[in-house]
Ligand code: SF4
């Protein structure tokens with residue numbers, strides 16, 4: 788699958804709906820949805836994924852480890868020889 792880079796992924800069942808990621812994201816990529824996850828929280832969802840700049844602000848704002856992943860272009864690594 789050819790997905791846009793940079794982009795984020797939110798593991799909805801890890802999210803506790805604290806909303807800290809929402810103001811952290813200046814391009815307004817994230818919002819709280821109206822569905823509940825399996826641990827009973829209304830979880831964060833991606834509403835404007837094309838605007839993601841890969842800035843990592845949501846990742847650092849989120850207090851729940853393993854909830855937000857930021858995907859960016861792989862760096863080219865030069866051969867050392
Ligand atoms: S990486 Fe930056 S631009 Fe992308 S969703 Fe997170 S805060 Fe928003």
Ligand code: SF4
Nearest residue numbers: 802803805806808849
């Ligand atoms: S900061 Fe993390 S736990 Fe809080 S709403 Fe966003 S994704 Fe969910």
